[in-house]
Amino acid sequence: MDVNAALPQVELRDVGLRYFSREGETEALRKLSISVAPGEFVGIIGPSGCGKSTLLSLISGILAPTEGAVLVDGRPVAGPNRKVGYMLQQDYLFEWRTILENAVLGAEIQGLSMAKARDRATQLLIRYGLGQFLHHLPRQLSGGMRQRAALARTLCTEPEIVLLDEPFSALDSQTRLALADEITGILRREAKTVILVTHDIGEAISMTERVIVMSRRPGQVKSNHSIHFATQSGARPTPFAARNAPEFNKYFSTLWQELEVNVQD
Amino acid sequence: MSKTEAMVIVPSSHYRVWLQRERRGRVAVRATQLATLLAFLLLWEILPREQIINPLFTSYPSAIWPTFLEMLKATPQQPSILTHTWSTVVATVIGFTAAMVIGTVVAAALWWWNSLYRVLDPYLVVANAMPKTAFVPIFYVWLGASLSIYGMSLAISLFVTVLMIYSGFQGVDLNKIKLAQTFGASKSQILTKVVLPGSVPTFIAALKVNAGLSLVGVIVGEFQSASLGLGYLIQYGSQIFKMNIVMTAVTILVIVSSLMYLAISWLESAVMGRR
Numbered sequence: 001m002d003v004n005a006a007l008p009q010v011e012l013r014d015v016g017l018r019y020f021s022r023e024g025e026t027e028a029l030r031k032l033s034i035s036v037a038p039g040e041f042v043g044i045i046g047p048s049g050c051g052k053s054t055l056l057s058l059i060s061g062i063l064a065p066t067e068g069a070v071l072v073d074g075r076p077v078a079g080p081n082r083k084v085g086y087m088l089q090q091d092y093l094f095e096w097r098t099i100l101e102n103a104v105l106g107a108e109i110q111g112l113s114m115a116k117a118r119d120r121a122t123q124l125l126i127r128y129g130l131g132q133f134l135h136h137l138p139r140q141l142s143g144g145m146r147q148r149a150a151l152a153r154t155l156c157t158e159p160e161i162v163l164l165d166e167p168f169s170a171l172d173s174q175t176r177l178a179l180a181d182e183i184t185g186i187l188r189r190e191a192k193t194v195i196l197v198t199h200d201i202g203e204a205i206s207m208t209e210r211v212i213v214m215s216r217r218p219g220q221v222k223s224n225h226s227i228h229f230a231t232q233s234g235a236r237p238t239p240f241a242a243r244n245a246p247e248f249n250k251y252f253s254t255l256w257q258e259l260e261v262n263v264q265d
Numbered sequence: 266m267s268k269t270e271a272m273v274i275v276p277s278s279h280y281r282v283w284l285q286r287e288r289r290g291r292v293a294v295r296a297t298q299l300a301t302l303l304a305f306l307l308l309w310e311i312l313p314r315e316q317i318i319n320p321l322f323t324s325y326p327s328a329i330w331p332t333f334l335e336m337l338k339a340t341p342q343q344p345s346i347l348t349h350t351w352s353t354v355v356a357t358v359i360g361f362t363a364a365m366v367i368g369t370v371v372a373a374a375l376w377w378w379n380s381l382y383r384v385l386d387p388y389l390v391v392a393n394a395m396p397k398t399a400f401v402p403i404f405y406v407w408l409g410a411s412l413s414i415y416g417m418s419l420a421i422s423l424f425v426t427v428l429m430i431y432s433g434f435q436g437v438d439l440n441k442i443k444l445a446q447t448f449g450a451s452k453s454q455i456l457t458k459v460v461l462p463g464s465v466p467t468f469i470a471a472l473k474v475n476a477g478l479s480l481v482g483v484i485v486g487e488f489q490s491a492s493l494g495l496g497y498l499i500q501y502g503s504q505i506f507k508m509n510i511v512m513t514a515v516t517i518l519v520i521v522s523s524l525m526y527l528a529i530s531w532l533e534s535a536v537m538g539r540r
Binding site for chain 1: 361440441443444445446447448449450455458459462463465
């Protein structure tokens, strides 16, 4: 896909980020440029510690870059933005709130209409199969259910851009595959712009349309790979079906080599 | 995939045996607890009566109830023992409530301004380690007879409350705070929606420590300055060598502490049931 065809919804221009501590400074990102078109589903992979998660914190506005610019819809990011929803590695549901109360947290913080937020959260939770658990506490739910509740919390504020930071890493492998299918389906149906950060090559290939490979620290873009699957309908296969497609292994070995995984990792 | 586990409807014989053994275990623990208490009371009654230890020093358990009844009546010199007890209880409740409120406010301020914490940290630790009872005579001079009791009760429980609650605030999962930040939460929203509700277990733990310490502060304060309260009765009784009075007051203290413990346990299960 030609990313220059449309005005990018998310753009990073020569972004550099350094962390400071008394022991010294760490260069996490260097001259990093990425652009993501509206409605695009992009995956970012890279060796551990390459600054993948840092990248999402920059886009969501909870971190500011040391150099360069981060733009959402052409405007520089100056703090958290309502257009951006961020799903963290674990659900981090508040154990003192019911599932519904957790799902409306974002709306509550942003001062949106609570009646509307409750309606929308209820609809989302019902759609994700949690209709019977609205007034349950998080500890009464399984890991997969909790992560779906976290997705409802992210989508309740109706962000246009969704950032996923290894959203399945805390789950067992079966739940992981099933939930990857579900969440991909939901995000595609809602036509969100999605940036998925993962260390799982298979997850990136099967879920996204384009995979960006990052280098070791200081993180830079190493390469871009468009992912295409030939299907009869022409529609994109579900992640689960994609894993069985003939192209999958080809992409997998290319990306594997790109990552230069070695035993020291 | 719900977490409700598969429960067998018709219990097997193994399960019934297990239940029975479990029940027997619980009964045995209760029985031993009761027996220990009875043995203690029995020794306390018999040893002085047999003149093995001097009854002048220890009184007897059997003397406590008559003493209590006698002290129920107010005399021109001495108010009823219930008035004494009430005075101590009120001072204790005021002491630990004040410690909780002030302690939470101070801890929140330290959380809000990290540099304030960095400056005050060594002073707080030293203030907490100080033997606060050394201040009893000083408080008496500064605050007068009745205020010094509250002052003592607060002083003895405040610093540990601040330290406990602050470390509870620090212990709140940083990722929960990050989550709130992704929605654009302000610092006060992080405090009220994440840090405070996430610290409820810490508040309960602080309350448990606090209630006991406040009672200590009140009693010690009353030793010095009061003409009312259980601490005063203990002091007065020992000065005129009437151990009956001392032991009766101590027994009431045991009952008051147990009731406070029960009240806090009840509060704990009421609050934590939601988690």
